[in-house]
Amino acid sequence: MSKDYDPQMHTAEHILNRTMVSMFGCGRSFSSHLNPGKSKCDYHFPRPLSDAEAQEVERRVNEQISRHMPVSEEMMPRSAAAALVDVSRLPAGVAPDAQIRIVRVGDYDICACIGAHVKNTSEIGRFRLVSHDFTPDADGGGILRIRFKAS
Numbered sequence: 001m002s003k004d005y006d007p008q009m010h011t012a013e014h015i016l017n018r019t020m021v022s023m024f025g026c027g028r029s030f031s032s033h034l035n036p037g038k039s040k041c042d043y044h045f046p047r048p049l050s051d052a053e054a055q056e057v058e059r060r061v062n063e064q065i066s067r068h069m070p071v072s073e074e075m076m077p078r079s080a081a082a083a084l085v086d087v088s089r090l091p092a093g094v095a096p097d098a099q100i101r102i103v104r105v106g107d108y109d110i111c112a113c114i115g116a117h118v119k120n121t122s123e124i125g126r127f128r129l130v131s132h133d134f135t136p137d138a139d140g141g142g143i144l145r146i147r148f149k150a151s
C-alpha cells in the first residue's frame with residue numbers, strides 16, 4: 001500500500017470503528033481492506049443500515065476529524081493494556097508482560113494496533129461513506145460492509 005494514503009485511510013478507520021461502536025453497540029470491524037478508492041470495513045451487524053444512519057455516521061466521523069486531534073502511540077505490557085482496550089483478539093501466545101502498542105485518537109478512540117497512523121486528524125482530509133450493503137447470514141444476523149474514502 002502506498003504511504004500517501006494508507007495512514008490517512010487507516011486512521012479514519014479507527015474513527016469509523018469507534019463511531020460504529022458508540023452509535024450501534026456493535027463490535028469494531030472484524031475485517032478491513034484499505035485500497036485507493038475502495039477501502040472497506042466489515043461489521044457483524046443485525047440488519048441493513050438506513051441511508052439516514054449512513055449519513056449520520058459520515059457526519060460524526062467528519063466531526064471528529066475536524067477536531068484536529070493528536071494521534072499517539074504508546075507501548076505498554078499486555079496486562080496493563082487489558083484494562084484499557086479489548087485484547088481478546090490479540091494472538092493467544094502473547095505473554096502477559098509482552099509489550100503492546102496502544103493507539104489513541106485524541107480522547108475519541110483507543111485500541112491496540114500495529115498499523116501506520118497520521119500524527120493529527122487534520123491530515124486525514126474529508127471522510128466519505130461511499131456505500132453500504134448488508135449480507136444476511138444463517139443465524140439471523142449478518143455482515144454490514146461499509147466502503148469509504150478519505151482524502
Ligand SMILES: [Zn+2]
Nearest residue numbers: 103113114115
Ligand atoms: Zn491503527
